[in-house]
Amino acid sequence: MTIFWLLAAALIVVTMAGLLPPLLRASRAPQRADTDTAADLYRGQLDELEADLRAGTVAPEHRREARDEVGRRLLDDAASLEAASPARSSAASRPSPLLAALLLALIPSAAIVLYLHLGNPIALWQAADPDHAHEVTGAPSAAQIEGMVNQLAQRLRSEPDDPEGWVMLARSYAALERPGDAAMAFAKAVTLSPDEPALRADYADVLASVEGGVLNGLALAQIQRALALDPDQPKALALSASAAMERGDTQEALRQWQHLHRLLPPDSQTAARVAANIAQIGTQAAPDKAGPQPLPAEAITGRVRLADQLPRTPAANETVFVYARAAEGPRIPLAVMKRRAGELPFSFTLDDSLAMRPDHRLSGAGRVIVEARISPSGQAMPAEGDLIGSAGPIEAGARDLRIVIDGVVEARPTQLPSASR
Structure with a gap:
């Protein structure tokens, strides 16, 4: 530079x-x-x-x-x-x-202003710069990505009627693990392009991330709208099947998975994962009467209890979320289950049947963290005042974990889209 x-x-x-x-x-x-x-x-x-x-x-x-x-x-x-x-x-x-x-005042000023407006200042960062020495590998740095995203956000403020720009901004925020900002950008893109089923499916996926992986409310409405526009939209079908599994409607989930499987190339990896989901539902629907089925290799079992001393005493009707997430990478749950605080202490089993997304499951993860959180509002997204406990990092397939809910979620500043920091 x-x-x-x-x-x-x-x-x-x-x-x-x-x-x-x-x-x-x-x-x-x-x-x-x-x-x-x-x-x-x-x-x-x-x-x-x-x-x-x-x-x-x-x-x-x-x-x-x-x-x-x-x-x-x-x-x-x-x-x-x-x-x-x-x-x-x-x-x-x-x-x-x-x-x-x-001329002395105008020519240099005009040259700089024109470059900043028409050029790409982010591209000036070179591997020789002290703060970007890691770029010798060819991978952009976090500062570069953040700068490009902020530059795009600034441009969209002056050109708000660019649907492709809003989609790019939303996906960039999602890659930066800023689901709230991504949801706001997707909402703008959907407003500008309301008849794009794939766009609505992506929006639903981000809304689920905002809610901690739970497909309900606005996310489910976007899935249904996407399928109304295109009944064969693959991502919307997968999300719809996951939503059906979440609410316990295995027959609807099976129908959606089978529909999706017919649309996919038979030899693709996605088709293999969908076939595994179909087989899993069939196993649950018709268990072996000779005895209990063995746990899948990736299943995590354990028990959750409250600590003896807590900042507050949870009400019996508060929601308890037990979920596993990757120790490194996106915080989207790999498997999640819900119970009531009045049932504590209780045992749990997390496996691929509780996955929120077909491409985001315990069987494909390495080390994970298992958390239990009590939410007074019942919202999947952590909020100030929620009670929480965790165990890990552990390998998928761990047995007999002991999770003690002994902490409280502190307030966090809300991240909003910004053109500069």
Whole structure:
């Protein structure tokens, strides 16, 4: 970046060095140039007169008369040139400091403003910069990504009717794990493009992230609207099936999974995951009467209880969320279940049947953290005053965890979209 600005400054200096000196230096035009030219012209006329005399074209008695006429014209032209010379000389020799100062102020400023408006300042960061040395690997830094997202947000403030820009901003916020900001951007994009089913499915997915992975309320409404626009929209079908599993409607979930499976290439990984979900629902619907089924390898079991001393005593009807999330990466739950505080203490089992998304499950995770949280409002998104306890990081498939709810969720500042920080 430093090299770029040095080169830009050098080009500006060279440009100004070519423009300013003529404006600041008094012109020294030769004052005798026009007079000398006139004298040469009339001298040539005298030479022609002498040649005509020698050739006999002009009579000798007319020689003096002709020479006097040439001399008279020369004197008249010389007088005219001398009269015009002072004004011309004054105009040519007068410097223009005001114009020079105006150009000195405008040209560099205009160049910088045009670059900031039309160029891409973020692209100037190079691996040689001290704060961006890790870019030698070719991956953009967090500061670069944040800068580009803020630049896009700033542009959309002046150009709010750009649906593709809002979609890009929403997906950027989602990648930065700012689901609240992503939901606001998706809402604007959906308003501008209300008949795009894929866009509504993405919006529903982000709304579920805001609610901690729970597909209800506005998220479910967006899923239903997407399927009304396109009954074969793959992501909307997967989210609809997950929502059905969440509310315990296994038959609806099975119907949606089977519909989605028919749309997918048979040899794709997504089709294999959907087939596994269908098989899981079939196993739950028809258990082996010979005895209990063995737990899946990824299942996590344990028990939740309240600590002896808590900041407050939860009411019996408050909601208890027990969920597992990846120890590193997005905080979207890999599996989640709900109970009531009045049932504490209780045992739990988390497995792929409780996944919120087909591509985000315990069986595909490494180390996870299991949390139990009591919410007075019943909202899946953590809020100030919720009681919480956790265990981990642990490997998926851990058994007999002990989670003690002994903490409280503190207030957090709300992150809003911003063009600058």
